Amino acid sequence: MSSLLHRIEQSLTNLSGAERAIGEYILKHPELIPNMTTRDLSKNSGVSESSVVRFCKSIGIGSFKSFKLELVKDLTLTGMNLTDFEILHQQDEPYDLFRKVAHVNKSAIEAIPSSLDRKEFEKAVGVLKDAGRLLFYGVGGSATAAMDAYYKFTKLGYPCQSHHDFHFMLSAIPYLDERSVFFAISNSGKTKDILELARFAKSKGATVIAITNLDKSPLYKEADIRLCTPVVEQDHRIGSIPSRMTQLTIIDALYLSVFHAKGESVIDQYHEARNEVIRLRR
Secondary structure, three states, X not given: OOHHHHXXXXXXXXXXXXXXXXXXXXHHOHHHHHHOOHHHHXXXXXXXXXXXXXXXXXXXXXXXXXXXHHHHHHHHHOOOOOOOHHHHHOOOOHHHHHHHHHHHHXXXXXXXXXXXXXXXXXXXXXHHHOOOOEEEEEXXXXXXXXXXXXXXXXXXXXXXXXXXXXXXXXXXHHHOOOOOEEEXXXXXXXXXXXXXXXXXXXXXXXXXXXXXXXXXXXXXXXXXXXXXXXXXXXXXXXXXXXXXXXXXXXHHHHHHHHHHHHHXXXXXXXXXXXXXXXXXXX
């Protein structure tokens, strides 16, 4: 049981009747809570919405949104955690690990709405629709997300660049201007190379969009637009799995949103590229 759920269990006897009903419902269905609103939780537990707010304050959390974020973090970092070194002490068969990976990735993706601010996401789409040049950069596991974004937005006709080499990216930034966007992708938000490139890009007038976790990291503070992922992995881990899935999901959503806005103007080019793919298969 996560520390938050344990705290709720220990607090039940000290809560009011309505708050106790909420706590008991959460203990029975913790995996459902991150995707609920206060209205959903009040209806399912048979109490008022104001009781949900009072419940959060009674256990020491200021808002329902903050409660959901802490619950997501606890669930993913304890019971569902796969990527810390404790996995070596578990006697899982390969197919058991497959099922756990599927479960933890699904849970991480479902947790994104609890961390992603709608206004920030819509602001990012607005900037991208009118953008000129796009640069994408990430290191380690985040480099996969950067390359995926580079591939997708190139298909939309944007002049894009992405490369794992810091000095290569450094040489591209002087060509940025006010219509350019620099995507800084980092789970921790503390990677020095990303921070240096983000600051350089800002000095050229480019908009910096960060895809990073919700903890207020240096990158979070540096960015113009923050697309926050939930905290679903320890910083010290054997590899990026659920954190990479959250980054890729946000990139997919940005791509589809921009395609929806620009689709009519690029559909002929999509069909032309597709026809060439089919021709070259023969």
